[in-house]
Amino acid sequence: MSEEAKSEVQAETTAVDNAAPLKGIVGIKIGMTRAFTEDARMIPVTVISAEGVVVSQVKTKATDGYDAVQIAYDDVKETHLTKAEAQHFAKKGVALKRHVREFRVSDTTPFKVGQAVPVTVFAKGQWLQVSGLTKGHGYAGVIKRHGFHGLPHSHGHGEYRRHPGSSGAQGPQHVLPGTRKPGHMGHVMNTAPKVEIFGIDTERNLILLRGSVPGPRGNFVVLKPTSRKVSSAQAQRATGKPAAKAKK
Secondary structure (H helix, E strand, O other): OOOOHHHHHHHHHHHHHHHHHOOOOEEEEEEEEEEOOOOOOEEEEEEEEEOOOOEEEEEEEHHHHEEEEEEEEEEHHHHHHOHHHHHHHHHHOOOHHHHHEEOOOOOOOOOOOOOOHHHHOOOOEEEEEEEEEEEEEEOHHHHHHHHOOOOOOOOOOOOHHHOOOOOOOOOOOOOOOOOOOOOEEEOOOOEEEEEEEEEOOOOOOOEEEEOOOOOOOOEEEEEEEEOOOOHHHHHHHHOOOOOOOHHH
């Protein structure tokens, strides 16, 4: 092997090793497409773009009391940031970014400020938890928001068919906290606990996810390894192989 080839291999290995301790990445939900397995099965997948994710700060026990890596994503103009946020990136010498997230690590020595974070922090077949804002539905009534049945659609009810009805308490003469009422629906932080990585495109920094991903297209999402246990049925669905039968 030539010296140039050896240097390229070493550079690639260093990039992967540097990213290995980082258990998380951020990105944008591009949309959905379809992919095919080896046995020609069509699988719907969600495409996550993580192009341009960089390390914006490295925290250590000596300076901050714990070891963590802060990553930033999505270029933004200075007018869209507060003065404190802009100064934070200026002190580190990093381009201005819209989103910032922090992940704990066991060792901070492989990371440097300004270092690119590739999608190789994860691998195909790994299970993640994906967090993001859900779709906003504006102001909604109790039927759409909570699944109420409404009043009978017969004579005598008129315009009250979709109303929530009486909500007064039996004891105290006021509405108890937590009563299901009309109000703002959606646009809240939600986490899909178990989503499988169907594939990774290292050239374009894309992650193909099989499973529910919160939010509409263009939504900012955070990806972490899941803490939930993957059942045998889910593993069978992911691999396409029948689950092993229990011995009697």
